[in-house]
Structure formats: C-alpha cells, structure tokens
Amino acid sequence: MPHYHSLGNIPHKRHTQFRKPDGTLYAEQLFSTEGFSSNYSLLYHLYAPTGIIRTEEPVDVSPKAASDNILKHRSFMGFKITPEADYLKSRKVVLFNNDVHITLAGPKKGLTGNVFYKNADTDEVIFVHEGTGTLKTQYGQLTFSYGDYVVIPRGTIYQIEFDTEDNRLFIIESFSPITFPKRYLSKYGQLLEHSPICERDIRQPENLQTIDEKGEFLVQVKKKGLLYPIWYGSHPFDVVGWDGCEYPYIVSIHDFEPITGRVHQPPPVHQTFDAHNFVICSFVPRLYDYHPMSVPAPYNHSNIDSDEVLYYVDGDFMSRKHVERGMITLHPAGIPHGPHPGTVEKSIGAKETKELAVMVDTFHPLKMSVDAVGIEDDRYISSWIE
16 A cells, blocks of 8 residues: 555645636546545546547456366466567466466567556556566556566556566456555554565656547456457546555565564565455565574475465575576465475575565465466476485
C-alpha cells in the first residue's frame, strides 16, 4: 500500500465543481477498492471515462492446466520462454491457482500508439529481470530497470515501453490486493523501523501528461480469463490531476534490507509483499549467520500448507546446484525439500551470499500450465541423490 500522493491540478474539495478554462466541468472518476471501503484515488478527466464507441468479441487467454498432476519437485527454465513482439501475447502463465497466476514474459516490444491494457481481474507485480523502459498510466509515468517490482493495481489502464528488445519479466498476478506485510505497518499505515523497506524506497508516478485527443483508442481489458477489445473515443490519458492512495508504484529489490541473525533465519524474514493466500519474498545479498557454530545453509523443511516457488535472478546459491538465471523451482506442499547434497558442509564458514531471487509461497496448491511443460527440466526431481 503506497501513501497519499497527488499530481496535476485538483479542486480544493472532492466531489465539487471543477471547471475547465471554457467553463465546462472536468469529469471526476473515483478509482476505489473493496466497494468504497478501502483505498481510493480521484482522477479528473477532460472527457468522461465512459465514452465507449464499440466493442469486439473477447479472446480466451485463461491458462490451460497440464495433464501431469504428479506430486513432485519441479524446475522450469524460464529463459526458454520464446520472446514475442507483442507484449500481451508474450505473457505465459506457467503456474496458477485461484489466488495467483505466475507468469513469464519475454516481450520485444511494449504497448504504444492507440493500444492500451487493463487487467480488471488482478493486481500485477511485474519483476523486471532484464530490460529498461517506462510504464505510462493515467497517474503519470514510472521508469523501470533491472530489479524493480512494478506494482500495478487492478483496473489501471496502462501502456509499457521498452528501450530495447531484450526484456525478461517475472509477473505475479494477484486476485487480492497487494500490500506490505501487516507486521511492518503501524496501526496508521506507516512502515515501522524494523521493516526491510521504508517510504523512501517507494517510487511514485511523476511526469503527468494530459493528452487531449479524440479518435479511436483500443483498451484490451482482461476479465475472467477473457481479453475484451473495447474502443474509446478519447485518449485514456486525459487526466489533468489526481490524488489518493491507490496508484501504481515501484519498489526495487536492491533497496530491500535483509534481516539476519546469529542462526539461520526462516523465510518469512524475506517477505516483501502480502496478499490473500500467498506472499512474495526477496532473497538479496546478505551476511550469513554469525553464531560460531552456525550452519548457513537452510535446514530441510516440509511445506505442510504451502507450495514454494523460487525464481532465480542472479548470483550463487549455496543450497542449490546447477542454478541458471531465470530458472524456477516448485517445491509443493506434501513432500520435504532442502539443500542439495554437499552444500550444507560447504556453507559452513562462509561469510556472505550474493544470491538474488524472488519467492512466491502459496497456501493453496498450484497447477502447472501447458506452457510450462515445454520448459520443464525433468532431471530436477533426482537432484538430491548423492
């Protein structure tokens, strides 16, 4: 949850007359969550945001489950997802349940011109593994680069531009609001002293550009697994000003301050974001445990009530062998997992780790999609054998 922010021109009081230089009214829009009972922002448009001129038949983009439901540890080579020119077509869901979709993408191009996207189902957390560019929204712009978590609330109309064709994204689509963990927030919403991030780490939209343009503008709206082409008669980015607490923002994984201790700390210390029935964690470079008899490698553990997904970004991982950038591991609830043979003894005496990874722990089982089948490493299940 970001904090109050404002850009552009707004009236002194909400829901009051706010007029253009020619005397006509700006169109006020409430962008709210949980039926007016949670965070919201107020946007002021040149034209009413309801000006639909035509619609087209939707396209089914829902993930398709693979037939293989065998309970086992799995590994997927994420960079084997074939890059595609179209941003939306490049997005491939690999793991999913009713709470979250975990998606890989290698877009060569973004969304520009008169084409826009709105995810009406989920909040999106786009982790930028490779590439730089700009997210353009009704709230202003956000520039992103390697290691950024780009958090986009559901219902946000956006375009995304990349500086080159070499882009790799790890996208987490949440069917509940993405927030910061409650244990790091005061009862008034401020990030507390023991939080691994603070407000200074939150990058808010800037460079609000009001576009006064009539014509035909395509907003691809995703709802319930269908992509609806909806055409509007005015440019979506016609906002002259807005304020509130619901808007896209960025937090960099490089700004996450790790929590360490004398002995090995459990995975919740790495938590960065919270959601309903799953969490997002950041594994970053950090000093190892400093008890004289400590064992830095993680202990074997059973995920009794959660599936663990780890997306490997960069660096060396002391608990795993044969790790590649963009690799995903899935350790499902029901069977224990832990460090590979030889890595525990090897970790003793080590002082620090340079690993960088994103973890998603879900509290309901994940399904593997058909898009995941072609990038799975079938040898991973036997990687614990001596």
